[in-house]
Amino acid sequence: MRRIRLYDTLSRETRLFQPLVPPRVGMFVCGLTPYADAHIGHGKVAVTFDAFARALRRWGYRVFYIQNVTNIDDRLIATGGATGKDPLSLADQHFAAWRNDMDRLGIRSVNDYPHATDFVPEIVAQIRQLVDGGYAYAANGSVYYDVAKFARYGELSGQKTEALRPGARVEPEPGKRAPGDFVLWKAATPGEPTWDSPWGPGRPGWHIEDTAITVRMLGPRYDVHGAGLDLKFPHHEAEIAQAEAATGESPLVNFWMHVGLLTMKGEKMSKSLGNVYGLHEALEEFGPEVVRFYYLNAHYRSPLDFVPGISLEEAREAYGSLRGASDRLRAELLAAGPDRAGEELSSTEVAETGRTIEKLDEALSEDFNTREAIAALFSWTGQSASVLAKLEQLSSESLSTLLGPFDWAAAVLGLCGGIPLDESSVVPEVVQASLDARARARDRGDFPEADRIRDALAAAGIVVEDHGGVTRWRLRGSER
Numbered sequence: 001m002r003r004i005r006l007y008d009t010l011s012r013e014t015r016l017f018q019p020l021v022p023p024r025v026g027m028f029v030c031g032l033t034p035y036a037d038a039h040i041g042h043g044k045v046a047v048t049f050d051a052f053a054r055a056l057r058r059w060g061y062r063v064f065y066i067q068n069v070t071n072i073d074d075r076l077i078a079t080g081g082a083t084g085k086d087p088l089s090l091a092d093q094h095f096a097a098w099r100n101d102m103d104r105l106g107i108r109s110v111n112d113y114p115h116a117t118d119f120v121p122e123i124v125a126q127i128r129q130l131v132d133g134g135y136a137y138a139a140n141g142s143v144y145y146d147v148a149k150f151a152r153y154g155e156l157s158g159q160k161t162e163a164l165r166p167g168a169r170v171e172p173e174p175g176k177r178a179p180g181d182f183v184l185w186k187a188a189t190p191g192e193p194t195w196d197s198p199w200g201p202g203r204p205g206w207h208i209e210d211t212a213i214t215v216r217m218l219g220p221r222y223d224v225h226g227a228g229l230d231l232k233f234p235h236h237e238a239e240i241a242q243a244e245a246a247t248g249e250s251p252l253v254n255f256w257m258h259v260g261l262l263t264m265k266g267e268k269m270s271k272s273l274g275n276v277y278g279l280h281e282a283l284e285e286f287g288p289e290v291v292r293f294y295y296l297n298a299h300y301r302s303p304l305d306f307v308p309g310i311s312l313e314e315a316r317e318a319y320g321s322l323r324g325a326s327d328r329l330r331a332e333l334l335a336a337g338p339d340r341a342g343e344e345l346s347s348t349e350v351a352e353t354g355r356t357i358e359k360l361d362e363a364l365s366e367d368f369n370t371r372e373a374i375a376a377l378f379s380w381t382g383q384s385a386s387v388l389a390k391l392e393q394l395s396s397e398s399l400s401t402l403l404g405p406f407d408w409a410a411a412v413l414g415l416c417g418g419i420p421l422d423e424s425s426v427v428p429e430v431v432q433a434s435l436d437a438r439a440r441a442r443d444r445g446d447f448p449e450a451d452r453i454r455d456a457l458a459a460a461g462i463v464v465e466d467h468g469g470v471t472r473w474r475l476r477g478s479e480r
Contacts, residue, residue, distance in 0.1 A: 002059035007301065007367050009232065009256035010156050014367055017255065019223045023061045026222035027053065028214050030231055031067040031113065034094030035076040038101060039276035040291070040306060041228075041262035041269040046107055047295045047414075048259050048368075049226045053109035054412045055364045068213050069095055069115045072203055077192055087193060088117065101279050105288045106414040114217060116209040120195045123204045123212040127184045127197075129246040139175025141187030141200040145207075147180045150241040156256065157233035182238055184208045207238035211246070214239075220247035226257040230268060257368075260303040269306065277308055286312045292414050293319040296370040319415070322374075325381045325388055326406040326416035332391040333399040334456055335437030337449060342395035345402070349387060356380040356405045360412075370413065377416075380405050431462055431473055438464075439471070 004017040019025045029049045032042065046067075053065045070076075071091035080087035095113075102110075116123075127143055130136035135149045147153045154160060173183070185208075188194040188201040195203060204212075214222065220243065227236065236256065243252045261268050264275045282291050294315035298304055304311075336342075345353075356376060363372035387394075387402065394402075410417035434453055441449040454464045457473070465472050 001061060002361065002365055004059070004365050005367060006255050006257065008254075009258050010251070010253075019061065020221060020254065025056055025061045025063045025224065026218040027063055027065045027224040027226065028210075028218060028222065029065070029067045029225075030210065030227035030235070031069050032095065032098050033070040033073050033075060034091045034098060035073065035079045037094060038098050038279040039269055040279050040282050041276075042098075043101070043105065043279045043282075043291060044262045044295045044304065045226070045228050045259050046102060047105060047292050048300045048370075049257075050105075050107040050109045051296060051370060051413055052226070052257075052300075052368055054414070055368070057109075058412055059361075063109070063111075064218070065110050066112045066114055066213070066217055067110050068210055069113050070206065070209060071095070071115045072117050072193060072209075073206060081191070091115075097280070101283060104283050105292060112217070114213045116204065116213070117193075119209065119212045119216060120204065122216045123208050124185075124195075124197050126208060126212045126215065126242065126246050130184065130242065133245060135241075135245040136184055137177065138199050141202060142173075142175065142183055143185040143199055144176055144181040145184055145238065145241060146177060147182070147241065148178060150245055153180075153237055153241050154233075156237050156240060159233045159237065180234075182207060182234060184242075207235055208242060210235075211239050211243040211252075214252075215243060215247060220249040221252060221254070223254050224257060225253040225255070226259070229258045229261050232258055258301065260299075260301050262304045262306055264306050264308075266305065277306065282312060286316055289323065289415055289417075290316045290319055293322075293374070296413055296415070297374050299367075299369055299371050301367075302371075322377055322381060322409075322416055325384075326403075326409075328388065328391060329399060329403050329406065330418065331433040332394075333396060333403065334434050334453060336396045336399060337452065338396050340396040343390070343393045343398065344395055345387070345398045349384075350401055352380070352383065353401055353404050357408050360405065360408050364412070373409075373413070374415075377405060377409055431457070435464070435471055435473065 001023055005014050006017045007014045027049070029045065032038065049065070049067075053063050056063050069091070071088060076087040076091055079085075080090050083090070085093075099113075127136060130145065131138065131143065134146075136143050136145050183205040185197055185199055186202050186205060187199075188203070193203060194201040214225075225236070225239075240252050244250045263269060264277070267273065267275060269276055279291075290312060294312055295304070297315065297318070356379075359376040360373045363369045363376060366372075381388075384402065391399065406416040409415045434457055438450045438453040441447070441453065457464055463474050465474070
């Protein structure tokens, strides 16, 4: 397994990554509260940790990655009330849309999406542990965590609980002992979903949902917790206080990874502020790989200021040169087949390709620096310009070697892969080059080769149809 160094928010250090039980890695990422359609800021966290999980798996780690779904929440209840929809049905509707967007973005690294309402028994049991241990108290049918009982509350964020005052960062609630105490169980309110508990009917608080899920699925301690920077306080402080007090084990998490926020004009992108740009809209207009490139062409801890009409347009232009080189290589290799004879790369060119792949791994090994990795891809493409100009003369083996860095990018970053399945980003010239090679094979009577090219296109989602001596193609599931 590769040596990795990661920045940990809690220790404020970049240190050697050592899983609790190597090669296993338990990873939890705060997921969606699906009360409305996702905006482009949500995609930044999802793509970051998708690529991180891919990289770990490439290096031999066995990653169990879960991303929760907060399907019961104040905002879901408020939105349901305003629209006349059941909050749980509303959550299911928006989560289904989210999963469709994630599939388009190529995010398939998540092992499970546990829903909060499926863990109510675990939530109740954890609250009971906290009450019995003196860390929580009941009041008026609700249960609150007494932050004064947890000495290290605030270490992750540096937030001082003494600074909290009613009406500032917190709302006063009857029965709370201190402004910073947070709710674990909310007493039932008419018209809201409720569950039974030892303290009366009610529903879980936000923070307790996550720790009930992680203790059940990952154990009392695990390796990586990821999320956006905005959740550091109070959400992650609450998770630490809850889990460590309930289980008696510490630290809850070995590495806290916080992703820099995506802002618009310097402000956090937020549905409540109305300064959002829809993720689905971005995917429709620019295609999934451009959106992934936009996120990954920055260090994950760096903020991104999104400018409508500029940011994704610039990303599409920059990514086009990488994608163009990758497409030319893949189209030529498809046309050449696996056994074409031709010029071989020099030992220097082969070595440079290997060094580039090592640079890519090195970039991600040092605090997951995807921006540096993408810079290495651009550098390699520039160095290989003379070779890329004579692709038709190269052997299949040489073409496969040249594709090495792009294959790495496809496997780890989700960029520069096969022919894209998205209508907005498919490159007709790449498909046509393959069809021309297929036509030449048919003209010389090499029908097995023609069938091979057709099957390779089909595997990439391109349907080839011959009618009356005319060959046409279309994306699977569409008409052309």
